Amino acid sequence: MTLPPAAPARAASDLDRLVLSAARGFYIDGQWRSPRNDRWIDVADPATADVIASVPDADIGDAMKALDAAARAATGWRLTPPRKRSEILRRCFELMTERAELLAKLISLENGKSLPDARGEVAYAAEFFRWNAEEAVRVRGELGLAPSGQNRILVDYQPIGIAVLITPWNFPAAMATRKIAPALAAGCTCVLKPASETPLTAYALAALYEEAGVPAGVVNVVTTNTPGPVVAAMLNDPRTRKLSFTGSTMIGRELLATAARNVLSCSMELGGNAPFIVCDDADLDAALDGAMIAKMRNAGEACTAANRFYIQSGIHDAFAAGLVERMSKLVVGRAFDAGTNCGPMITAAAVAKIHRLVTDAVERGAKVLLGGHPLPGPGYFYAPTVLSEVPADAAIAREEIFGPVAPLFRFHDTDKMMTAANETEYGLVGYIYTTDLKRGFDLAGRLESGMIALNRGLVSDPAAPFGGTKQSGLGREGGVHGVLEFMEAKYIATNF
Structure with missing residues (x-):
């Protein structure tokens, strides 16, 4: 067991440029925006404790702008044909795969994990786009005869609506794509709030989504050092219909209490033992x-x-x-x-x-x-x-x-x-x-x-349902269950 004394040998200019690009500002409505209050969050390399970049610190007004953008884009994305959504998600997978090494280095830089672990995370994270690209065109309804014989039972699956996604610092790529990919496959728009310890990966991926063809406003990313009031404001907005959270059980309980006031659908991936x-x-x-x-x-x-x-x-x-x-x-x-x-x-x-x-x-x-x-x-x-x-x-x-x-x-x-x-x-x-x-x-x-x-x-x-029992969470991510977490089943009774 050794601890090398040498400083990180980070001579990759491509990585430097990616860090600067990821720290441009909030990603809202397809644009990079500075914070209204001119507050910034320092991002440190946990291997050295040195600050490597700063990202904007959102207040409630910034979060509302992101929610506004998701609301404006909602109808257009909902009506986008599943095949088109599928092709965009597939392109996200391809771009992540092409740039896997650079993304792995960015994850290692802000998260500290070893490069082998970071490479594994990028491959895992990208796979959610490939899996959900295939699921996007396979969401099927149901048709059956009622037991009484009096009518038909028709079940349609529709996008649940605007989703607020909250992700932790330990897997900054995979926890984001595990939520974003099924949300987009289902036809939902979203606001992502990544952890302030590791926000650079989320912003770098936002640029990649844009390049892949994700329309403006479909994915929005904001960072904040005051997540309590900022997230509460989004959850209390009647336009929000879904919360997907990965993090501690303690915070999960608080979010569930907030979400209950508007009876939001919640997917919670919480602590483990x-x-x-x-x-x-x-x-x-x-x-x-x-x-x-x-x-x-x-x-x-x-x-x-x-x-x-x-x-x-x-x-x-x-x-x-x-x-x-x-x-x-x-x-x-x-x-x-x-x-x-x-x-x-x-x-x-x-x-x-x-x-x-x-x-x-x-x-x-x-x-x-x-x-x-x-x-x-x-x-x-x-x-x-x-x-x-x-x-x-x-x-x-x-x-x-x-x-x-x-x-x-x-x-x-x-x-x-x-x-x-x-x-x-x-x-x-x-x-x-x-x-x-x-x-x-x-x-x-x-x-x-x-x-x-x-x-x-x-x-x-990515092809299996991920989630826990007891206070480890609610709902499942991945597999066929992942997309259904972002959809509502609509029952229609009819005679024909």
Whole structure:
């Protein structure tokens, strides 16, 4: 585990130009606009803490202009033939693919994630455009005979209306395209509010959408340091009919309360506390491979990250030793340094939270097998960490870690382990490793999660429904469900 001392070797003039272009202003009605109040938000490189650009800080008036633009464009986009919408979305996919390396570097610069992780994100993000380009022309209605035989039941699917989309900092491209692509496929216009920590990617993609042929006003992007009142103003506007949010459960609850006043349709992808279950009969190498993906993708800064490792007693020690060996080989550093595969955390506060959770676990009796401490800056780094014998009452068993820390819980009794795995308010994803398929499906059925990765370390797929149970969210993104989240079913009773 090393932390290269060299400063980022960022000599790519194309990247410099992309940063400057992305920081031009708000993207509203197909134009780049400066803030009315002349306030700006500094964007820092988490690997150095240096400011790399500034983006505008919207007030309520700026947000209303974006909503006005979405409203003006709504009828035209709604009436655009599905084939035309499909072709535009396909072009978005092609442009993202053509510029994948440059977009990956931009993500790494503002987010800190390693270049391999950033490249993976761009490919994943682009795929939402390809999938939804195909879905745009396949939204079909239904026709059937009523059981009484007295009339026909006709069901049509129509765009739900203007959507407010709110995305987090950890996947600045993928979380945006996972919402924008199905919204556009359904015929909706939208206002995107990306996280102020990583706004450059959202603005860079807005320019790409314009180049692909997305009409002015269909996608609008605003950034703000006062998201509470700005978002509330948009949600309280009667023209808004949809909220799609990815972020913490705490903020999600507040947004749901605001949205309830206007009875808005809400899609909420919230926090996680994913269990990673390894049974005695698991393939050890496969389980370790999966653990490294499930835990260390994006340095652990993912809602799908494995948070609690429940390892059966017969395989526990071998798994712990193997995980320590693999985690110790990670190169911690800046995204643009050769060999880096674990980047910095997003902020100093993130590092402080991770260390608080680790310290609490150790004070309660957990053993540090690897790491367990922050790394020196500049930047916000935390050592890849493995903890064993973590007590059930440790805070790390309840709170989302969002960092490169793997807490191991030894289990003997499967039923007791399942009770512990389900004793959380979250239910986003769970991971199970066993060579007994019957046992695997039994555990998958008992685990209270919206998604299960069975003998896999990666669950996300644009063609599959992504979402959780309990307080991990409402609704689904991706797959055929993603477009339907942005549509209303209209029932028509008729005789003919």
